[in-house]
Amino acid sequence: MYCPTPILAASALIDHLLNHLGWYAGGLIVLIGLFGLGFSDVRRFSLYRTWAIATVCVREAIRRRVLWITPLAIVGMIAVSQLQHPTDEQDAIRQTIKFCLFASGLVVTVTAIILACTNLPREIDSRVIYTIVTKPTTRLEIVLGKVIGFARVSGLILIIMGVSTFAYLELRSWRLESYLRERLASEPENSASRAAMSHYAKMGLLNTRSIAQTDDLQIYLRPPQPGEPRWLAGGMGQVYLVEFDLTEQQRRSLTEALDSNRPIVLKNTMRYRRNEPTEEELKELAQVGAPMEQLDALAQGPGLASAPAPKAIPQIKVGFFDREDGRIDTSTLPEGGNMNLPRAADDRDVSTFSALSPKTVQQLIDSNRFRISVSLLTPTVEYGVGELPTVVAIIDAQGQLGELIEPAPARDGKPKPPLARTARGLYGMQIITRSNGKGTMGVYRFDGVSVGHGDADGNVLFEVRLGIEHGEDREPSAWKAVADVLNRKTGKTYSREIVIPETERVNYVQVPREAVEGGQFDVALRGGITGQWIGVKENSVLLVTANRSFLLNLAKSLLVLWMLSILVVAISICCSTFLSWPIAIVLTLLVLLGRWTVTELGGIGSELGSGITTGLGLDPTTGRVVRGSVYALTKSLDTISRVLPEVSRFAVTEDIERGVSIPSRTLSDALMVLLGYGAPIVVLSYLFLKYKEVAP
Amino acid sequence: MSSSNDEAVQTEHLTKVYRDFWGRPKVTALDDLNLTIHRGEVFGLLGPNGSGKSTTIKLLLGLIFPTNGSASILGKPAGSSEINERIGFLPEESYLYRFLNGEETLRFYGKLFKMSRKELNRRVPALLDVVGLDPKARKRKLREYSKGMARRIGLAQALINNPELILLDEPTTGLDPIGTRQMKDLILSLKAQGKTVLLCSHLLADVQDVCDRITILYRGKMQTLGQVLDLLQVKDVTQIQTRGMNDAQVGEIREYLSRIGIRDATVTHPTTTLEDLFMRVIGDNEQDGKPRQKQQS
Numbered sequence: 001m002y003c004p005t006p007i008l009a010a011s012a013l014i015d016h017l018l019n020h021l022g023w024y025a026g027g028l029i030v031l032i033g034l035f036g037l038g039f040s041d042v043r044r045f046s047l048y049r050t051w052a053i054a055t056v057c058v059r060e061a062i063r064r065r066v067l068w069i070t071p072l073a074i075v076g077m078i079a080v081s082q083l084q085h086p087t088d089e090q091d092a093i094r095q096t097i098k099f100c101l102f103a104s105g106l107v108v109t110v111t112a113i114i115l116a117c118t119n120l121p122r123e124i125d126s127r128v129i130y131t132i133v134t135k136p137t138t139r140l141e142i143v144l145g146k147v148i149g150f151a152r153v154s155g156l157i158l159i160i161m162g163v164s165t166f167a168y169l170e171l172r173s174w175r176l177e178s179y180l181r182e183r184l185a186s187e188p189e190n191s192a193s194r195a196a197m198s199h200y201a202k203m204g205l206l207n208t209r210s211i212a213q214t215d216d217l218q219i220y221l222r223p224p225q226p227g228e229p230r231w232l233a234g235g236m237g238q239v240y241l242v243e244f245d246l247t248e249q250q251r252r253s254l255t256e257a258l259d260s261n262r263p264i265v266l267k268n269t270m271r272y273r274r275n276e277p278t279e280e281e282l283k284e285l286a287q288v289g290a291p292m293e294q295l296d297a298l299a300q301g302p303g304l305a306s307a308p309a310p311k312a313i314p315q316i317k318v319g320f321f322d323r324e325d326g327r328i329d330t331s332t333l334p335e336g337g338n339m340n341l342p343r344a345a346d347d348r349d350v351s352t353f354s355a356l357s358p359k360t361v362q363q364l365i366d367s368n369r370f371r372i373s374v375s376l377l378t379p380t381v382e383y384g385v386g387e388l389p390t391v392v393a394i395i396d397a398q399g400q401l402g403e404l405i406e407p408a409p410a411r412d413g414k415p416k417p418p419l420a421r422t423a424r425g426l427y428g429m430q431i432i433t434r435s436n437g438k439g440t441m442g443v444y445r446f447d448g449v450s451v452g453h454g455d456a457d458g459n460v461l462f463e464v465r466l467g468i469e470h471g472e473d474r475e476p477s478a479w480k481a482v483a484d485v486l487n488r489k490t491g492k493t494y495s496r497e498i499v500i501p502e503t504e505r506v507n508y509v510q511v512p513r514e515a516v517e518g519g520q521f522d523v524a525l526r527g528g529i530t531g532q533w534i535g536v537k538e539n540s541v542l543l544v545t546a547n548r549s550f551l552l553n554l555a556k557s558l559l560v561l562w563m564l565s566i567l568v569v570a571i572s573i574c575c576s577t578f579l580s581w582p583i584a585i586v587l588t589l590l591v592l593l594g595r596w597t598v599t600e601l602g603g604i605g606s607e608l609g610s611g612i613t614t615g616l617g618l619d620p621t622t623g624r625v626v627r628g629s630v631y632a633l634t635k636s637l638d639t640i641s642r643v644l645p646e647v648s649r650f651a652v653t654e655d656i657e658r659g660v661s662i663p664s665r666t667l668s669d670a671l672m673v674l675l676g677y678g679a680p681i682v683v684l685s686y687l688f689l690k691y692k693e694v695a696p
Numbered sequence: 697m698s699s700s701n702d703e704a705v706q707t708e709h710l711t712k713v714y715r716d717f718w719g720r721p722k723v724t725a726l727d728d729l730n731l732t733i734h735r736g737e738v739f740g741l742l743g744p745n746g747s748g749k750s751t752t753i754k755l756l757l758g759l760i761f762p763t764n765g766s767a768s769i770l771g772k773p774a775g776s777s778e779i780n781e782r783i784g785f786l787p788e789e790s791y792l793y794r795f796l797n798g799e800e801t802l803r804f805y806g807k808l809f810k811m812s813r814k815e816l817n818r819r820v821p822a823l824l825d826v827v828g829l830d831p832k833a834r835k836r837k838l839r840e841y842s843k844g845m846a847r848r849i850g851l852a853q854a855l856i857n858n859p860e861l862i863l864l865d866e867p868t869t870g871l872d873p874i875g876t877r878q879m880k881d882l883i884l885s886l887k888a889q890g891k892t893v894l895l896c897s898h899l900l901a902d903v904q905d906v907c908d909r910i911t912i913l914y915r916g917k918m919q920t921l922g923q924v925l926d927l928l929q930v931k932d933v934t935q936i937q938t939r940g941m942n943d944a945q946v947g948e949i950r951e952y953l954s955r956i957g958i959r960d961a962t963v964t965h966p967t968t969t970l971e972d973l974f975m976r977v978i979g980d981n982e983q984d985g986k987p988r989q990k991q992q993s
Contacts, residue, residue: 044777044778052807052808055804056793056804059800063795127791128791128793130787130791131785131853132808133758134780135777135809136781136810137777137808694760695759695760
């Protein structure tokens with residue numbers, strides 16, 4: 001960590017403490033609670049007594065017929081699963097899995113909250129606690145006994161729900177597979193859904209697999225080639241983004257430059273190729289008001305029949321966004337940030353320089369972290385963008401380019417390369433295919449993937465989900481895309497056509513294993529039909545690396561739900577040590593949902609700030625204050641939420657519903673949250689009970 | 697706090713003030729109690745409702761914490777889980793898990809004393825016999841128990857660990873006269889075994905029958921303390937009891953007393969207590985049927 005000043009070091013330490021506040025607070029509570037205030041009880045701790053208390057909790061739950069809720073939930077989940085509207089057989093099974101796991105999670109969580117929140121207050125009210133605490137039991141054993149007892153009850157509920165779920169899914173998939181085989185026999189060979197049906201019939205509907213995916217999705221005009229810049233399309237909504245995170249040294253340099261009135265400029269470097277526009281493109285250029293090159297009349301000659309069409313002058317538009325994603329005022333930039341690229345031969349780098357106003361620079365310094373977006377405006381122009389296309393430069397005393405402010409460093413220490421993006425549509429980023437055959441493509445870069453052994457035929461399977469962005473009225477079979485798998489080690493490309501029956505429907509694409517051998521490969525998705533717009537997301541392309549057992553996956557998901565229920569029990573018992581049971585239930589829910597709520601609020605916080613600013617038409621200064629206030633509020637809520645448990649770590653429904661093997665990382669994450677939050681909360685419960693008069 | 701081996705319970709300036717939500721004093725339930733209970737004695741804690749008896753018991757058991765002063769039990773600070781190994785407590789009502797049956801209840805409390813399964817198999821039936829719980833009732837849930845049966849199982853749980861000190865809060869509440877007598881017999885038998893009993897009651901006859909020493913609390917303060925016989929003795933009255941005197945002999949005694957100057961003497965036949973009468977009647981009837989099981993401890 002680079003810390004030029006003690007102030008920065010202190011700030012980094014505070015940041016570190018705030019980021020790990022929950023862990024430090026939890027550790028301190030456990031340390032003080034067990035080895036300070038409660039050491040005598042720790043010494044006397046007996047697992048035998050604790051287990052006896054736990055057994056009474058289990059016996060109570062059974063004799064009060066708490067487990068009767070499970071058959072009700074099973075009937076409910078079977079009833080609800082009959083009301084679904086699946087797109088196909090696999091979807092039907094996945095929706096059923098979702099219902100079943102949702103029902104299991106709901107039943108176990110609600111039961112755990114009610115049992116654990118009401119138990120201790122009821123024992124105090126009925127004074128049964130008199131006969132427990134007057135025995136050699138410590139309050140630590142009482143709290144732990146109850147946590148273990150209700151954890152056993154939750155486990156019992158989950159086992160019953162799990163067995164019922166598995167039996168029901170087996171029955172349902174057996175029926176659906178029979179139906180599927182019948183349908184497949186009568187389905188025409190060229191049917192859009194035949195490939196998927198064959199896959200289901202081959203793999204079975206209750207399948208689970210391990211997948212590899214990447215979040216490195218870039219939108220390019222053509223696949224990237226080594227040693228070449230990345231080529232982006234003009235006039236198709238393409239933009240590249242560069243992220244900056246100013247260091248203390250860079251902030252100081254910029255401030256000094258401002259103080260000494262030295263110019264600060266934005267330098268954009270790229271190359272371009274201009275294509276001769278077709279008639280259609282000429283109309284489009286006129287429509288967007290693109291500046292055109294004036295042809296020399298003499299050079300054309302008076303009687304030349306086929307004069308070359310004028311070419312467009314490449315234009316770009318620069319925008320600045322602060323850390324809260326608010327637009328930084330660029331009105332002082334020439335043409336509001338629009339600029340023409342200088343004339344140059346094709347494939348030669350050209351640079352543009354735009355002076356930044358002191359006001360803009362000050363905003364960048366204040367924001368510290370900011371993004372620069374460069375929109376590529378001109379149709380018919382291809383823009384070649386290198387690794388370092390945009391920097392902020394300080395002009396030195398001699399009028400030369402001085403210190404360069406480069407983008408924030410990536411993990412390897414080099415400046416982060418630009419992110420190539422395009423306009424977002426209803427589903428995802430839009431890939432456009434033009435009538436001249438040109439268009440954009442989504443390129444997924446896979447690195448270091450363990451690709452597995454493939455199937456018996458030596459093939460590996462990709463799952464591709466795409467969205468239909470424009471022109472839903474076409475026949476389903478008319479929507480097509482092409483997937484090009486480029487093995488970066490061998491340089492070979494394997495192309496496969498994909499039929500898109502509808503948005504979000506999974507397409508199974510088989511390629512030979514050699515296409516992904518070595519784990520270094522790109523998958524480029526492009527439109528297969530002229531004029532269609534396809535939506536892609538970061539998770540649109542998945543590589544199936546292995547097939548796994550569904551039963552094991554179900555067991556894993558139930559294990560995670562069990563860990564969640566133990567956390568719920570611990571929180572409920574803690575709340576019930578100092579509150580009446582109805583208030584304890586409310587507080588438990590707040591604690592459980594607090595972090596998720598704050599995360600959601602934080603997510604909309606920046607949008608809210610920008611929304612208010614633009615919605616009310618506030619001037620830049622007021623807008624900045626509003627955005628800053630919203631940011632500060634969400635930041636403080638975020639800090640508070642750090643001491644609340646991260647229940648999103650217990651989310652398994654999505655994986656198992658998608659048929660994806662739950663990674664062991666998910667289990668360890670859930671365990672960490674359980675231990676990291678559950679242990680301090682149990683110790684807190686013990687301390688509350690230790691100093692509580694149980695006979696008021 | 698100083699304590700010797702002879703003391704089972706000792707309190708020094710023990711005070712409990714209940715406060716309201718804002719921490720302001722609401723009521724002084726116990727005020728400066730200084731008390732010593734010796735090992736092996738049956739001690740009675742008397743007083744009307746709200747006098748501080750239950751508060752004293754709760755403080756000794758650590759169910760509530762003193763506002764001031766301190767208490768020790770068997771030489772250790774009151775309320776510690778360590779000392780609870782050696783005491784038994786019967787609360788004023790049977791505060792037990794109503795979904796367990798009699799045997800399960802005793803097994804559960806036995807496990808809290810880390811008793812092994814083998815030990816519990818031996819101890820639980822013996823204890824149920826001691827408190828006189830019908831074998832048929834042992835497998836029934838406590839919620840189906842009568843008040844007397846619940847009292848008996850409550851007493852059994854208090855004795856599960858063979859305690860040195862037993863705190864009994866209103867032990868005869870809800871018991872019929874036979875049960876009351878059995879309870880008193882049991883207390884005397886515990887005393888005979890050298891155990892200390894702290895009895896808290898407002899049924900004066902019960903206390904009088906079994907206690908060696910008593911104290912009377914009123915409005916949280918100790919009013920009197922001493923041996924039961926000493927406290928009850930009327931020093932200026934003399935009573936002579938004998939059997940087989942006829943009316944003529946009674947007349948001669950009256951005459952003699954008059955001769956020596958005693959004018960307001962009463963010579964009459966003594967009455968028995970209602971409890972004795974009840975026990976005799978029920979006992980006679982039971983001899984016609986199955987003989988009553990004698991209590992053993």
